[in-house]
Amino acid sequence: MSAQPFANIRIVLVNTSHPGNIGGAARAMKNMGLSRLYLVAPQEYPSDKAVWRSAGATDVLDNAVVVETLDEAIAGCSLVVGTSARERRIPWPLLDPRQCGESVWAEAASHEVALVFGREDRGLTNEELHKCNYHVHIPANPDYSSLNLATAVQVISYEIRMAYLLAAEGKTLPQHQWDMPPVEAQAMESYYEHLEQTLAELDFLDRDNPKQTMTRLRRLYNRIRMDQMELNILRGVLTAVQNYVHYSGKVMTKFGLKPGLDSMRDLTKEVKPRDKSAE
Known part of the structure; x- marks a missing residue:
C-alpha cells in the first residue's frame, strides 16, 4: 500500500x-x-x-x-x-x-x-x-x-x-491469502458474459426465467472469489465447450437435425451399442 x-x-x-x-x-x-x-x-x-x-x-x-x-x-x-x-x-x-x-x-x-x-x-x-x-x-x-x-x-x-x-496496534485481522492476483471487477463481468453465452448455446438457461440462473451463479463466484489463474482456466473450459457445441451442431445439421441438446439426445438414442458377441 x-x-x-x-x-x-x-x-x-x-x-x-x-x-x-x-x-x-x-x-x-x-x-x-x-x-x-x-x-x-x-x-x-x-x-x-x-x-x-x-x-x-x-x-x-x-x-x-x-x-x-x-x-x-x-x-x-x-x-x-x-x-x-x-x-x-x-x-x-x-x-x-x-x-x-x-x-x-x-x-x-x-x-x-x-x-x-x-x-x-x-x-x-x-x-x-x-x-x-x-x-x-x-x-x-x-x-x-x-x-x-x-x-x-x-x-x-x-x-x-x-x-x-x-x-x-499489531492486532491480527482476517486476510484472504493470494498466490496469484485476484480477479478484478471488469474481468468478472467479461467472464459472466462468456458464461451466459455458453449456457445459452447449450440451451441450458431457464426459458421462463434465464436471469435467475445467472444471478445464482454470480452469487456463487462472488462467494468464492477467484484469482486470475482460476479465471483463465474456466474461460478455457468455456471456450472448449463452445467449440464442441459448434462441432456437434455441424454434425446434427448433416443428419438433418436441429442443433441443440434435445436433438443431441435424440441422436444419441439412435446410435445402438455394438454387439460384441457377434465378433
Missing part, C-alpha cells in the same frame, strides 16, 4: 440526486482519512451546495472522479462491496459494518477496493448489487431504519478506520 493508508479505497456514490449529500459524504470521508470519491451519473454536480455541505472537505470534491456507469467506477477493483438496506429474494454474502471494515482494510493492503452506495430514495438496483462481491447492511433501528447517505458513508468509513487502527 502507498504511504497514505487508505489510498486503495474508493467510495462510490451512484446517481446521487441531492448535491448536499455528495458534500456530506465528502466530509464524512475526510473525517476518517479517506479521500477517493467516485460519482456515477450524479444528477446535479458540480454544485455550491456540495461545497457548502462538505464543511472544508473541498479537496475531496475537487479530486472526485465523475463517470457515467458503475462499471467505470469499479474498474480495477478486486473487491467490491455494495450497501443494501433490505433482504433480497436471493440472499447475497452479507457483512455487517465491522466485518466490512476488516475485510476492506485487509484487501486494500495490496489491491483496489470499492464501497458502493446507492440512490437516496431506492438504493442500488439488483443489477448493480450483483456486481458486488459482498453486501453490507447497517443494523439500524427497525422502526426508523432510513439513513441519510452521508451518515451511511460515515458509519462504514469509521469501521474501516477502526480496522486500520487495530492493525496499527
